[in-house]
Amino acid sequence: MAANLISYVPGVLQEVREFKAITTVENPEIDNLSVSLGLALNNQFIGYLDNYGCSRWETMLAIKPLDTDTLQERNFRILARVNEQLPYTYRSLEERLADLCGKDGYSIVMDKAKYILNVRIAQSAKKNFSAVAELLDRITPCNLILSISLLYNTHNMVGGFTHNQLSAYTYGQIREEENL
Template sequence: MQMLNHLQDVVQSIKEIQIIAKVDDEENTLITLSTNNLYNNQFLATCTVEGIKRYEDMFGISYLAIDTLEERIFRLIAYYNKQLPYTKPMLEQNLEAFCGKDGYKIVYDYEIDKLTVKIALSAQSMFNTVRDYLETTVPLNIIIDCMLLYNTWNMAKMLTWDTVSTMTWKQLREGDIANVNDY
């Protein structure tokens, strides 16, 4: 907002008024930014880094230095979504929110009360969040096995030796082998 533009031409030409208008514009910009941040920090989806830090401090949630803002927001959403009682549809709904529609696989073994959740490599950054979510929501009598869903030999056997020889073992195990031309 240009304060000087709202003044008469005679007043605009005064040097002191120009300096005051410039300082006033800077203050108005800071006030506008602060007001927008206060509004955005009321909602998890629009939080700034400072807002997320405040929520994490309130709930005692720690974060890693390499976590992105989006990952930190998802961790807080997971904290809020701990809705009991535990039900399979609720679990699947929350896992879809964390990892995406095709970002996980669930296997129930009813004979030994075991729940296996496999996280797709595309949602690897959400692994710790999903594991923590499962540990706090799944009943204690159910064994939880949470793991990453790595590429298997059956997925890679369609590749030729020439293609595979250009890739490292890590790329073959964790990479997107459907798009091998990227390597």
Template sequence: MIKDYWIEAIQNIKEFESIGIIEDGEIKKVNDELSNIINDQFIQTATEEGIARREKILNLTPFADDTLESRRFRVLSKWGDGLPYTYRSMIERLTQLCGEDGFSVQLNSNEYTMLVRVELTVKRMEDEARNLIRKMAPANLVINVELRYNQHGTLKRYTHRQLKAMTHKHIREEVLK
């Protein structure tokens, strides 16, 4: 509090106490804004305003129900385009985009094919993952990026009655809890 820095003679005067309360609020606003400026220097810690500024630079339009985290991932995937691309850097970028367990990659170098499956929990990132793979993978690979739909192992814990209450599309494409 600002009044802690005043001399004792004026610390307990009501007018000065009122001034101190107002000044404390203003000092808090300045400190918060300085913190935001520091956080906005890095994509991983950027505020809504910092991410919006980078989205504008990169011509990205966020979805209406995007979280700040998903917007950060999208900006990160566009921002960090550094050559040369390697398999390891592609996996690192996919991990940033989809999370550690959000995807799987099957590379068949003998047949020049790559299959990337994106988990249902991050299905919004499927298009971003597809764009990332197409940009980073060699041109001679046949690339297939798809969603990993619910498997029999996921569905076997449900009864027929529970499954009957859901649509086929819901069973196949939604994250079941």
């Protein structure tokens, strides 16, 4: 959006050389200001953070980003930290995991007799595994044993493939790939 400041000057003064020169020089400054205001507004919302916004939120929340983190992963980690609320219920934990990993991106099993909470993260949410593990570690009550792992492909998932089809993949690929 290019600024056109001359249009704000009264019509009788629009042809004056000084007003033309002033508005021509100020147009780029107003454009830069408009862009900066848009970025500042976007940095108020976690889903729209740029690098500067992420670094500000990470400083406030004491999050140390990894050198290999993408902007999306940094946004995710910030969102996970902001969404923390104690105490939690089993249902709210399921909702939080659904928000972070997707509706089918996790499985959760609570063994009440042994005080074990088993959480498995789907391969599709593998890049967010460490952020989910940190979140669960912070919000899970200390009397529970927390077991977090990736939800690997099972025989039922790959049982429809023939041996020849599967021979094109390594064992690790068959076990860990989202889409074979």
